[in-house]
Amino acid sequence: MPTTDNHFIQNFRVIGINYKKTDTCVRGLFAINPDQYDYLLSIAPDFGLKELFILSTCNRTEIYGVADQPSQLIELLCHVTTGDAAMFSTYAYQKSGKAAIAHLFHVAAGLDSQILGDFEILGQIKTAVKQSKSKGFIGSFMERLLNNVMQSSKAVKTRTELSSGTVSVSFAAIQYIKEQIQDIKDKKIALVGTGKIGRTTCRNLIHYLDTRNITLINRTEETAIALAEELGVASAPIESLPIVTADSDIIIISTNAPEPVVLRKHVMNKGRKLIIDLSVPCNVAGDVCELPEITALNVDALSRIKDETLDKRRAEVPKVLEIIAEHIAEFEAWHAMRKHVPVLKEVKSKLNAIEIPVALLHNCHSVNRNGVKEEKIQNVINVLAAKMRSNHAPGCHYIEAINDYIAQHG
Numbered sequence: 391m392p393t394t395d396n397h398f399i400q401n402f403r404v405i406g407i408n409y410k411k412t413d414t415c416v417r418g419l420f421a422i423n424p425d426q427y428d429y430l431l432s433i434a435p436d437f438g439l440k441e442l443f444i445l446s447t448c449n450r451t452e453i454y455g456v457a458d459q460p461s462q463l464i465e466l467l468c469h470v471t472t473g474d475a476a477m478f479s480t481y482a483y484q485k486s487g488k489a490a491i492a493h494l495f496h497v498a499a500g501l502d503s504q505i506l507g508d509f510e511i512l513g514q515i516k517t518a519v520k521q522s523k524s525k526g527f528i529g530s531f532m533e534r535l536l537n538n539v540m541q542s543s544k545a546v547k548t549r550t551e552l553s554s555g556t557v558s559v560s561f562a563a564i565q566y567i568k569e570q571i572q573d574i575k576d577k578k579i580a581l582v583g584t585g586k587i588g589r590t591t592c593r594n595l596i597h598y599l600d601t602r603n604i605t606l607i608n609r610t611e612e613t614a615i616a617l618a619e620e621l622g623v624a625s626a627p628i629e630s631l632p633i634v635t636a637d638s639d640i641i642i643i644s645t646n647a648p649e650p651v652v653l654r655k656h657v658m659n660k661g662r663k664l665i666i667d668l669s670v671p672c673n674v675a676g677d678v679c680e681l682p683e684i685t686a687l688n689v690d691a692l693s694r695i696k697d698e699t700l701d702k703r704r705a706e707v708p709k710v711l712e713i714i715a716e717h718i719a720e721f722e723a724w725h726a727m728r729k730h731v732p733v734l735k736e737v738k739s740k741l742n743a744i745e746i747p748v749a750l751l752h753n754c755h756s757v758n759r760n761g762v763k764e765e766k767i768q769n770v771i772n773v774l775a776a777k778m779r780s781n782h783a784p785g786c787h788y789i790e791a792i793n794d795y796i797a798q799h800g
Contacts, residue, residue, distance in 0.1 A: 399725055400487040402535070404494065405463045406445075406452030407481045409504045414448070414688045416481060418671020419473030422446040423646060424521070426470045431525045437466045441529045443522035445497075447514050448559065448670035448689045449504045454494060456531060460484045491535065491721070495714045498543045500552055504693040505559060507552040507703040512543050534724055542717035549713060552706045554699065560587055560644075562692040563666045564594045567640060570685075571664065574599050580638035582631065582652070583645035584608040584617050587668055591642060592621060605634050609645075636660040644668040650675040657684060666692070741767045 407420055422430070427444055434442060439462055442455030453463040464482070468475040485493050493502070498515055500507040519536055522528055528536070546552055571577060581592055584606055596602055604623040608614035611627050618625035626634050635641050635656045641663060645651055652674045657663055658681055665686045667674040672688060679686045 399491065399722070401456050401458065402454075402490050402531070403457050403460050403463060403484065403486045404452055404454045404490040405460050405467070405482055405484050406450055407478065407483070408450035408452075408502070409690065409693070411481045411483075414667075414670050414672050414690055415676075416473070417449075417451065420446075420451045420467065420471045420478060421671050422451060422467070422471070423648070427518075427521055428525070430466055430470060431522060431527055433469065434466060434527065437462045439463070439466065440527065441532050442466075442527055443518045443532075445515060445518045447511065448668065450497075452497075454490070454532075456529075460486065488718075488722075491718060492714070494535070495539055495542055495718060498539045499546045499710055499714060500543075501707065501710060504689070505562065506700055507554075507706075508558050509547065509553040510558060512540075515539075531725075535721055538717045538721040538724075542714055545713045545717070546710050550706045550709045552703050552710050554702060554706075558590075559668060559689050559692050560591045561594060561598075563591065563642065563668065563687075564598050566666070566687065566692065567595075567664070568599060571640065575601050575603060577601075577603065577639040578637060579604045579640045579642065580607065580634045581605070581642045581644070582607045582635075582673075583643060583669070584614050585644060585646065588642075588644040589617060591644060591668070592617065592623065596621060596623075605638070607631055607634060609647075632656050639663060641665045642668065643673045645673045647673050649673075652678065654678050654681070657681065668692075738767060 407417060409417070422444055423446075427446070430444060431442075434440075439455055439457060442453055442457075442463070444467070445452045445454070451467070453467055455463055457463055464475055464478060468478055471478075496502045498512055500509050500511055503511055519528060567574065579595065579601070581588060581595075581604055584592070588606075588608075592604060592606065595604060602621070602623050606614040606618050606623060606625045607628055607630065608625075609628050611625070614625040617623075631651065632655075635652060637660075639662070641652060641657070643652055643666070646669065648671065650673050652665065652667075654675055654677045657665070657678060662683045663685070665674055665678065665684060667686065667688045670689060674686060674688075678684055
C-alpha cells in the first residue's frame, strides 16, 4: 500500500453512504460500532493512512482522511463491514480536496442531515474525532480543519435559526405518537436501549406526552435502573424483553445491536402495536412489519414527517452558506500560508547569521542588542509573510527580506 505524507488540500478525501441513496437496511450493512472503530484505526497504517476519522450514525457512514487514493478509505471501511466494497461503490459518494472540505462543513452545520438542521451531528463528529485523536490519527492539517469546522458550526448555531425549534428523528417519533395514538396515558410503552437517543426519547415522552407509563430495558441493566430512578419510570432486565414487549402498546427501539432484538415471536398475536425503530442497523426483524396488527416505522419513515419548523429552517440556508464560505476561506488562507513556512524559516535563519555593525546599533545598550535584533528580524518575517499571502508570484524573498532588515538599521 502507498504511504501518505502529502497534506495538500487535494489529498483530503471523504467516502461514504447516507440516507439520500440508501435505506436503513443498506446503511446498516456499513455501520461501524465503537469496537470496530478502534480495530479499523489499529490497521489503518496497513492501508497507508495516517490521518482519518470515521463518522457512523443512523443517517450515514463516512470516513474523512488524508489519502493518496479514495480506494484506501473504501478498502479500510469494508474490511470489517457486512457489505463489501463492490456494494459500497454502488451507493457511495467520493469527494476530494475542496469538495470534501465543503462536505464536512455542510455535515457539521446540519445542512446534510436527514432532518435539516439536526444539530446532534456536531456532537457525533466530536465523539468520532476524539476517538481517532486518542489513537494519534488527527495531525496538524486535520486539527486545523476541524477547528475551523467547529467554529463555523458554532457561528451557524448562534447567528442563524437553522436549528431552531425541536426537530430530530427522536422528536419526530414523539410527534407521530402524539398525532396517531389516543389516550396516551393509558398506553404501555417499552423503550429498549438507554443510550443517548434512548435517554432523549424517554425525556421527550415524559415532557411532551405527559406520561410515565414507560418501562426501560437495556443490555446493561444498571444503566436502565439509574435512568428509571432519575425519571420516575419502570425498568426491567433484558431477559424480560419478550414479556414486556408482548404487554406493551408502543415499543421504541434505540439499541446498537448487530442483530434484531425485537423478533416476530415477541409480538405476533399479542394485539395491536406501534413499533418505532430508531436504530441503524435496524433492530426490529424484517418480518415483524408483515404482521397486520403491527404498525412499524424506522428512521427513514420518521424523517419524512413534515413540520412548519422545517420551513423556517430552509429559509436560513443562504445565511448558513455564507458563514461556511467565510470559514472555508479562513482555512484555505491558513493552508496557503502553511506552504511558505519552510521559506520563512530559512529566511529567518539567514537573517540571524547576518552580522550588523555595532555602529548601526548605536541606540541599543549591549545587554539588549540581541533582543533588538531578534525583534527586528521577527518584524521583517511578519512583513514578508504578509507579502507572500497577498502576492502569489514567485520572487527573491531572501533578497527582499535582507533589504528590509538592513533598512531598519539605516
